[in-house]
Amino acid sequence: xxxxxxxxxxxxxxxxxxxxxxxxxxxxxxxxxxxxxxxxxxxxxxxxxxxxxxxxxxxxxxxxxxxxxxxxxxxxxxxxxxxxxxxxxxxxxxxxxxxxxxxxxxxxxxxxxxxxxxxxxxxxxxxxxxxxxxxxxxxxxxxxxxxxxxxxxxxxxxxxxxxxxxxxxxxxxxxxxxxxxxxxxxxxxxxx
Amino acid sequence: xxxxxxxxxxxxxxxxxxxxxxxxxxxxxxxxxxxxxxxxxxxxxxxxxxxxxxxxxxxxxxxxxxxxxxxxxxxxxxxxxxxxxxxxxxxxxxxxxxxxxxxxxxxxxxxxxxxxxxxxxxxxxxxxxxxxxxxxxxxxxxxxxxxxxxxxxxxxxxxxxxxxxxxxxxxxxxxxxxxxxxxxxxxxxxxxxxxxxxxxxxxxxxxxxxxxxxxxxxxxxxxx
Numbered sequence: 065x066x067x068x069x070x071x072x073x074x075x076x077x078x079x080x081x082x083x084x085x086x087x088x089x090x091x092x093x094x095x096x097x098x099x100x101x102x103x104x105x106x107x108x109x110x111x112x113x114x115x116x117x118x119x120x121x122x123x124x125x126x127x128x129x130x131x132x133x134x135x136x137x138x139x140x141x142x143x144x145x146x147x148x149x150x151x152x153x154x155x156x157x158x159x160x161x162x163x164x165x166x167x168x169x170x171x172x173x174x175x176x177x178x179x180x181x182x183x184x185x186x187x188x189x190x191x192x193x194x195x196x197x198x199x200x201x202x203x204x205x206x207x208x209x210x211x212x213x214x215x216x217x218x219x220x221x222x223x224x225x226x227x228x229x230x231x232x233x234x235x236x237x238x239x240x241x242x243x244x245x246x247x248x249x250x251x252x253x254x255x256x
Numbered sequence: 257x258x259x260x261x262x263x264x265x266x267x268x269x270x271x272x273x274x275x276x277x278x279x280x281x282x283x284x285x286x287x288x289x290x291x292x293x294x295x296x297x298x299x300x301x302x303x304x305x306x307x308x309x310x311x312x313x314x315x316x317x318x319x320x321x322x323x324x325x326x327x328x329x330x331x332x333x334x335x336x337x338x339x340x341x342x343x344x345x346x347x348x349x350x351x352x353x354x355x356x357x358x359x360x361x362x363x364x365x366x367x368x369x370x371x372x373x374x375x376x377x378x379x380x381x382x383x384x385x386x387x388x389x390x391x392x393x394x395x396x397x398x399x400x401x402x403x404x405x406x407x408x409x410x411x412x413x414x415x416x417x418x419x420x421x422x423x424x425x426x427x428x429x430x431x432x433x434x435x436x437x438x439x440x441x442x443x444x445x446x447x448x449x450x451x452x453x454x455x456x457x458x459x460x461x462x463x464x465x466x467x468x469x470x471x472x473x474x475x476x477x478x479x480x
Contacts, residue, residue: 136417183412196360206395211398
């Protein structure tokens with residue numbers, strides 16, 4: 065049997081419309097990588113996943129950057145619904161839909177998050193509203209890590225200080241250092 | 257006189273809280289979703305109120321009913337497990353929203369609507385019922401994904417409240433009941449009397465320095 069060698073590493077970046085997403089697209093774009101840039105525009109996630117095609121995915125990055133400036137105590141139900149959809153459900157669902165492609169490459173799935181989402185960090189004022197939904201995404205990423213152990217898929221969360229942490233930081237933090245599921249911008253392990 | 261509101265008290269843990277709080281000398285107000293539940297509660301507590309925690313109008317009406325009444329503690333106990341059998345691939349947004357609406361949005365909206373009642377009380381305890389399933393570091397067996405995520409979100413929301421309300425000296429604490437014999441667990445696990453007795457013992461000892469913690473019925477902190 066002849067195994068098919070792929071000439072390029074296939075990288076899917078979700079949230080390519082964000083500053084971080086655009087930066088990542090530029091940094092990964094070279095002769096060794098095929099970069100698929102995905103912007104979330106409110107369409108069906110199944111259609112977003114289908115647009116990525118069936119080819120194996122070596123690296124799937126969720127880079128949707130969002131800065132909020134609202135207190136949790138004033139967050140309305142509609143606002144929380146939108147945040148649940150964008151920060152928690154969309155990455156989780158897309159990761160699940162793209163799992164076959166990532167598993168085929170024994171690839172990695174990387175979620176860009178914030179240090180302010182960590183329970184043990186004092187929240188920076190103005191970052192309260194997205195905190196629960198990013199924390200929920202962390203919980204789901206752990207669920208996926210547990211559920212997908214047999215697939216040899218590497219799950220990872222990089223918690224950035226803020227959205228100005230650049231793509232180079234993300235790429236460096238995403239290297240396989242064996243640090244575990246949740247790391248900081250320097251790639252060091254973090255507590256939840 | 258110490259007064260508590262237990263939101264979600266028609267069965268299980270909430271119902272047992274009503275019984276034990278009254279026995280311990282609390283003035284107890286409690287909520288149920290329907291008229292039948294309220295009628296049953298009215299015989300067991302000092303004030304029975306209707307509340308659908310997924311409905312902001314219902315929360316607003318409750319706040320109007322309770323206006324001016326000081327509460328030493330408010331316990332957001334209402335919660336649902338969601339469809340526990342759903343595999344990862346079958347979890348849709350509707351299901352996730354349904355679980356979050358009850359388990360996280362509702363408690364947060366409730367406690368913020370009743371903040372003035374806490375400010376008028378002596379102990380100012382903002383309490384929410386969490387779960388070991390909310391602990392990411394403890395998750396080594398997966399399952400119940402939407403429920404887990406909703407309780408983790410509740411934890412994070414309460415941590416934010418702890419920080420926002422520190423200047424108001426409101427103590428925001430999450431409670432872990434243990435795996436208790438209720439409808440939600442198929443009546444397997446710990447006796448509800450033991451769980452609630454443990455949580456009441458924790459509540460009795462709470463001070464402002466405890467704000468922001470997730471504490472089990474056994475007095476032990478639950479790892480995030």
